[in-house]
Amino acid sequence: MDRTAGAAKAIFITGGGSGIGRAVARKFAAExxxxxxxxxxxxxxxxTRALLPEGRCFTVRFDVRDRxxxxxxxxAFAAEAGxxxxxxxxAGIPIGGALADLAPEEIERVLDINLKGVIFGAQAAYPWLKARAPGSCLLNTASAAGIYGVPGGAVYSATKFGxxxxxxxxxxxxxxxxxAVRDLMPGFIETPLLDIAPNRKSNELIRDRVGTAGLEITPVDVVAEAAWDAVHGERLHTLVGKTAxxxxxxxxxxxGMLRRRNRTAGRPLG
Structure with missing residues (x-):
């Protein structure tokens, strides 16, 4: 990447307070x-800041839904990082369950954060990335849910297909x-998001449903390594984990088999 000699490269991470964002922050800071x-x-x-080397981190509280x-x-970050x-x-949030059971405000919040937030982020980042090109990168978190929709995942899948x-x-x-523009397509990842209910009508944790379905939960550090490889590689979509x-x-x-399995799967995941 084109940088002043000796200057550190800089990455801005939304959703950096936990989960995938925290793991990626640790990986890039270590590099x-x-x-x-x-x-x-x-x-x-x-x-997250407490886990990073001293003087290698900048934080800003903001809402990705607000352009x-x-x-x-x-x-503010560019002024600090150069x-x-x-x-x-x-940044993203989960939602699951039968579409008919989801509240409009739940649907709108997921669409706003998972999809509109990504669009606004790309638009806002463009001039900063262009100034660092060639070699700068927009990296998005998509999902295995953006490969093929499953029962109970209509809204979440729609955002990740987007x-x-x-x-x-x-x-x-x-x-x-x-x-460069890249994305990650992980399956279920070991993050705190697994330990919440998929919608306000459910009292069953996402983790429990994943376990019942026999699906793999991938360690979050695997995603961090995938993010590093995606930024430095040529692959457009990076699959992460066995499920993906x-x-x-x-x-x-x-x-055909996938469609038949979906249609006979029983209750939706979530």
């Missing part, structure tokens, strides 16, 4: 990068600017 954390949780960002806050957050080499569009589409669209749109790889294989080579 000598200056890390920016954006989150709505001051406590979460403080916890103006995006501009303020990135400008620029932005990578934006990791990672993130996948944004990645593919901007890969073409920003190629002439020298900005199985979904990709089935959707490509066994779509």
């Amino acid at each position: 000598g990068w200056f890390v920016g954390l954006g989150d709505i949780s001051e406590e979460g960002m403080g916890g 103006g806050q995006w501009d303020e957050a990135l400008a 620029g932005i080499d990578v934006l990791f569009n990672n 993130v996948r589409s944004i990645t593919e669209s901007l890969d073409g749109e920003w190629a002439a600017d020298g900005i 790889r199985s979904a990709q294989f089935a959707s490509r080579f066994l779509p």
Whole structure:
């Protein structure tokens, strides 16, 4: 990446207060990068900061749903870091359950954070990434749920199919600017998000449903390594974990079987 000699590369991470964001922050900081954390949780960002080398972290509390806050957050980070080499569009929340059971406000919140937040992030980051090109990168967190929809995942899958589409669209749109666009497509990852209910009507944790379904839970450090490889590699979509790889294989080579399995799966995951 084009940087002043001796200057550290800089990555800004949304959802940096926990889970995947925290693991990626630790990985990039360990590699000598200056890390920016954006989150709505001051406590979460403080916890991440405590795990990073002294003087290698900047935090800003903001809401990814607010376009103006995006501009303020990135400008503040760029002033501290000297620029932005990578934006990791990672903030997201889960939702699951039968579509008919979901409240409109639940649906709107997931759409706003998981999809609108990613679009606003890409738009706000563009001038900063262009200034660092060639070699800068927009990295988005998509999901195995963006490979093939499953019962109980209509809204969440819609957001992650959308993130996948944004990645593919901007890969073409920003190629002439020298900005790489990539995404991660993880399955179920060992993060605190597994220990919440998938919707307000459910009292069963996501972790319990995943276990009942016999699905793999991937260690979060595996995602951090995948993020590093994605930023430095050429692959557009990076699959993370057995669940994601199985979904990709089935959707490509066994779509009929996958559809039949969905239609006879019983109660939705979530």
